[in-house]
Amino acid sequence: MGVRELGLPERAADPGALPGRVTIWEVGARDGLQNEKTVVPVEVKAEFLDRLARAGLTTLEATSFVHPKWVPQLADAEDLLARLPRHDGVRYPVLVPNERGLDRALAAGVTHIAVFASATETFARRNLNSDLDAQFSLFEPVITRARAAGVDVRGYVSMCFGDPWEGVVAPEQVVSVGRRLRDLGCTQLSLGDTIGVATASSVERLLDTFTSGGVPVGELAVHFHDTYGQALANTLAALRRGVTTVDSSAGGLGGCPYAGSATGNLATEDLVWLLDGLGIAHGVDLDALVDTSVWLAGHLGRPSPSRVVRALAAR
Amino acid sequence: MGVRELGLPERAADPGALPGRVTIWEVGARDGLQNEKTVVPVEVKAEFLDRLARAGLTTLEATSFVHPKWVPQLADAEDLLARLPRHDGVRYPVLVPNERGLDRALAAGVTHIAVFASATETFARRNLNSDLDAQFSLFEPVITRARAAGVDVRGYVSMCFGDPWEGVVAPEQVVSVGRRLRDLGCTQLSLGDTIGVATASSVERLLDTFTSGGVPVGELAVHFHDTYGQALANTLAALRRGVTTVDSSAGGLGGCPYAGSATGNLATEDLVWLLDGLGIAHGVDLDALVDTSVWLAGHLGRPSPSRVVRALAAR
Structure with a gap:
C-alpha cells in the first residue's frame, strides 16, 4: 500500500522531496x-x-x-x-487594507486581493493602528465581502520570524494569526519575513507548526527579504518542506542596497x-x-x- | 543496535542532520x-x-x-x-603552485599549504599550463616534500560544477581528480564552484558521488562563489550532507559587484x-x-x- 492510499501527505514519504512545480x-x-x-x-x-x-x-x-x-x-x-x-492565465492581485480599499478594488474589477496582517502586537499597532486581536475585525468585512463577490483572498502574515520591537516571534503565535485569517476566508497565507531575520531552521519550524496545526502546506506561501542574505537558503528549506508558492520581486526590487540597509525582496x-x-x-x-x-x-x-x-x- | 555499531556514517541515520560545529x-x-x-x-x-x-x-x-x-x-x-x-590555535595556510613556491613557503616557516587543481581539461591548460592528467606530476613533488617536512596539504579542486568552456562537469570526473590528490597526500579537498553555477541539487550530487566513492565527508570542504546568488543555499545543502568545513571570505571579498559581474566568494x-x-x-x-x-x-x-x-x- 502506497502513501497515497494511506491518505498521508506525499511529503511524509521523503522529508527532502521537492515539488515538481512552483x-x-x-x-x-x-x-x-x-x-x-x-x-x-x-x-x-x-x-x-x-x-x-x-x-x-x-x-x-x-x-x-x-x-x-x-x-x-x-x-x-x-x-x-x-x-x-x-x-490568458495571468492574474493581477492587489493589496487591500480596508473596506474603502475594497470598494476601489471591486470598482476596478479585480479578481484577487490580499490583506496584510501582523503576527506581532507592536507591528499591528504601528502599521495597522490596531492591535493583534482587533486586526481581524478590520479584515472580516473585507474578506467576507470579497468572497461574496467571487474574489479570492490571500492573507499576508508579516513579521513571522522576528520584529524590531519584540524580537523572536513564537511560531504558535504566527499559526494562531494565520488560522484566524483562514477561518475568515483566506485561501492562501503568505508567511512574511518582513525584516529578513529568518534562517532555514526557523523556516522549517514555522512550516512544521502550521502543518501539525492542520494547515496544509499547499495553502502556504513564503515571502522572504534578503536583508541578511538568507532569502534563497530559506526558500530552499521551504521547498524541501513542500511549499509550492514563493513570493519574489523582479530584480530584487524593494530595497536600497546601495544606501546602507538592504531590505529588498528575494530576487x-x-x-x-x-x-x-x-x-x-x-x-x-x-x-x-x-x-x-x-x-x-x-x-x-x-x-x-x-x-x-x-x-x-x-x- | 545503533548506527555507530553498524559502522555506518552517522549521517545515514538522518539525511537532514546538521553538524554541531563548522x-x-x-x-x-x-x-x-x-x-x-x-x-x-x-x-x-x-x-x-x-x-x-x-x-x-x-x-x-x-x-x-x-x-x-x-x-x-x-x-x-x-x-x-x-x-x-x-x-593560539590559529593557522595561516598558504597557496603553493609549484616546487619553487614550496621552497619559498618552507623558508617562511609555513605549516599548512594548499595546491590548486582543476577538474576540467580546459582550465588545467589555461590556468596551470598543463593538462588534466599532467597536473598531478606538478603536484606530486610539492605534496610529497611538504608532507615529509611535516606540512599539511589541502587540495583545491576548481571548476567542480561547470566551467566556461566545457559546460557542466560530471561529478565522476571531479571525484577522480579529488581521489588522485588524496592518494598523493592531500588531507582535505576543497570543492570549488569557481564560476558560481552550482545549485543545491548539484552540490548534493557531487558530495554523494564522493562519499559513495569512499571519500569521507569529513575530508571535504566546500568553496562557493556567489555569482548567481546561490552560495548560501549551496552551503545549506552541503551542511545537510554533513560537510564541516566551509570556505568564505570576510565581507564577500573577491569580486567587483559594482562593475558588472559579481564573482565574490560567499561572505x-x-x-x-x-x-x-x-x-x-x-x-x-x-x-x-x-x-x-x-x-x-x-x-x-x-x-x-x-x-x-x-x-x-x-x-
Whole structure:
C-alpha cells in the first residue's frame, strides 16, 4: 500500500522531496515599487507588468489600494489597472487594507486581493493602528465581502520570524494569526519575513507548526527579504518542506542596497536560477526577465541588486 | 543496535542532520585580495588577518606563493607572513603552485599549504599550463616534500560544477581528480564552484558521488562563489550532507559587484548568520568581523557586497 492510499501527505514519504512545480508570486510592482524612493510613472509600471507577464509570470501583484497619503508611489492604482493588458492565465492581485480599499478594488474589477496582517502586537499597532486581536475585525468585512463577490483572498502574515520591537516571534503565535485569517476566508497565507531575520531552521519550524496545526502546506506561501542574505537558503528549506508558492520581486526590487540597509525582496531571477537547478518547473523565461529588470533599473537610476541580473547583464 | 555499531556514517541515520560545529576556512586575504583591483599595502593585510584572528577565525589562508608576475597583489607573501602575529590555535595556510613556491613557503616557516587543481581539461591548460592528467606530476613533488617536512596539504579542486568552456562537469570526473590528490597526500579537498553555477541539487550530487566513492565527508570542504546568488543555499545543502568545513571570505571579498559581474566568494558574515540560525558552533564574533570588513572596505574604496555587513553597518 502506497502513501497515497494511506491518505498521508506525499511529503511524509521523503522529508527532502521537492515539488515538481512552483508558482512564483511576483510582488515587484507592489512590494517592490512601494519601497523605492523613485515614483515610477504609470505607463512604465504598466509596461513593467506586461513585460513580466510576457516573460511567463502568471501571478503579478500589481498595486495596493492603500490611501495615497501613506504610499504615494501607488496612488495611481486605478489608472494602472485600467492600462494592464489581459493575458490568458495571468492574474493581477492587489493589496487591500480596508473596506474603502475594497470598494476601489471591486470598482476596478479585480479578481484577487490580499490583506496584510501582523503576527506581532507592536507591528499591528504601528502599521495597522490596531492591535493583534482587533486586526481581524478590520479584515472580516473585507474578506467576507470579497468572497461574496467571487474574489479570492490571500492573507499576508508579516513579521513571522522576528520584529524590531519584540524580537523572536513564537511560531504558535504566527499559526494562531494565520488560522484566524483562514477561518475568515483566506485561501492562501503568505508567511512574511518582513525584516529578513529568518534562517532555514526557523523556516522549517514555522512550516512544521502550521502543518501539525492542520494547515496544509499547499495553502502556504513564503515571502522572504534578503536583508541578511538568507532569502534563497530559506526558500530552499521551504521547498524541501513542500511549499509550492514563493513570493519574489523582479530584480530584487524593494530595497536600497546601495544606501546602507538592504531590505529588498528575494530576487525573482535568483529564485528562477535555483528552481532551474533543482529541476522544478516555473514557466519563466529567464532572459526575458533579466532584460525587464535591466530595463526597469534604467528607470530607477540604479543597478539591480539581483546577483543573476548583474552576472547575466554583464555578459 | 545503533548506527555507530553498524559502522555506518552517522549521517545515514538522518539525511537532514546538521553538524554541531563548522570550521570556517577564511580565504579573504588570499582568494579575496588576489582578485581585487586595488593592491593593498602589506601592513593593512597584516592588520586584516590579525583582526580576523581576534574575531575568532582559526583558519586564515594568508597568501599565495605564486610568481609575482601572475598575481602582483600577493607579491609581498614573505613580508606578510613575517608580520603575522601568532595566536593560539590559529593557522595561516598558504597557496603553493609549484616546487619553487614550496621552497619559498618552507623558508617562511609555513605549516599548512594548499595546491590548486582543476577538474576540467580546459582550465588545467589555461590556468596551470598543463593538462588534466599532467597536473598531478606538478603536484606530486610539492605534496610529497611538504608532507615529509611535516606540512599539511589541502587540495583545491576548481571548476567542480561547470566551467566556461566545457559546460557542466560530471561529478565522476571531479571525484577522480579529488581521489588522485588524496592518494598523493592531500588531507582535505576543497570543492570549488569557481564560476558560481552550482545549485543545491548539484552540490548534493557531487558530495554523494564522493562519499559513495569512499571519500569521507569529513575530508571535504566546500568553496562557493556567489555569482548567481546561490552560495548560501549551496552551503545549506552541503551542511545537510554533513560537510564541516566551509570556505568564505570576510565581507564577500573577491569580486567587483559594482562593475558588472559579481564573482565574490560567499561572505563569511552571511555564513555566520546562517550558522547561528542553525545552531551550529563556529567561534566567530560577528560584530568584530563586521567591523573588520567595514574597516577593510574603507581601504578598498568600496562597500562590502555582504548583505549582513551592509545591514549591520547601517545600524
